[in-house]
Amino acid sequence: MLDRHSGVALWRQIEDSLARDISNKILRDRMPNETELATQFAVNRHTIRRALQALESRGLVRIEQGRGTFVQEEMIDYQLGRRTRFSHSLQKQQLAGQSRVLQTKTEPANQDICLQLGIAADSHVLHIEALDIVDDRVVGVCHQYFPLPRFQGFEAFYCSQPNTNLALKAFGIDFCQRKSSRISARLPESGQAQLLSQTKFQPLLCVESVYSDADSQIIEYGITHFTGDAVQIYLEAETF
Known part of the structure; x- marks a missing residue:
């Protein structure tokens, strides 16, 4: 009153x-x-x-x-580290996170994907599209690209437990590290805005990362578009 x-x-x-x-x-x-x-x-x-x-x-x-x-929900800290992924940051903040697979497919790799994965121009890749969900809110749209034929059949492991690190271990890859990351801001495409339940005028935080195995062989190129009012990047001097 x-x-x-x-x-x-x-x-x-x-x-x-x-x-x-x-x-x-x-x-x-x-x-x-x-x-x-x-x-x-x-x-x-x-x-x-x-x-x-x-x-x-x-x-x-x-x-x-x-x-x-x-x-306005509290911002999620995404700590970019050599051995950390978004899921690790959620665990550290005691947040309930999950991935929801939208589709998996084999497709020809475009020039940028070939460059990031270090593969030949006529190569094919496994493409996994998924949503990053935190406390029942969709906060990111993720596209992951894995080189073929090395990752033939990997989608079965990923779909059974939508967590990249766990799926990699089940696939026989016990060590994975971030090789590089690039961060930018951009306006969403209409489909992205719809998936993230936001307007097309609200910027997204785009994180592109390349990962390698214990032998320094590149195994993954990932692009995640986070809604800009939910996720912020956290870096420490000794992170890399």
Whole structure:
């Protein structure tokens, strides 16, 4: 309930009330719309809009034109290390992560994939497309490319346990390390925006990585597009 005689502006009281509900996990994901909140607090929409703008300036919500207002979840630290993957960062933060395989296929490798994997121009690769899901939220779209014929049949191991390190071990590869990574930001394609439940105007964090085995043979080239409001890259001086 609002105290209309406290001397504190109504929008400020609403801001504080909504901030408490966000902190206590009462409000999650999409917020009620302005009309619903105006009815709830018995004020006009302008007052609600000012409260939401104040919450956005505090980093507690994000306002997406045409979609509504969403609670801003805590950022996930993705620690780029020689022997670490995204799954390791999730485990360290005690977050529930999983991969959902969308498709696997054998296809001709384009010029960039051939260059990254160090394979001939007429080579084929195993392509695995999957979603990275954290606490039931899709945070990334991942494309992994494995050289053939070495990885013929690898998809069976991956689909049975969608975790790259576990699948590699089951396939007989006990050692895997990051050879290089490239990080960039870009706007999503329409299909990516749909999979990540975001607008096409919200930038993605793109992480491209090359991995090698114990003999320094390149075994994987991966490209993951993370939603920019969920994942941040974490590096330490001694990481590499």
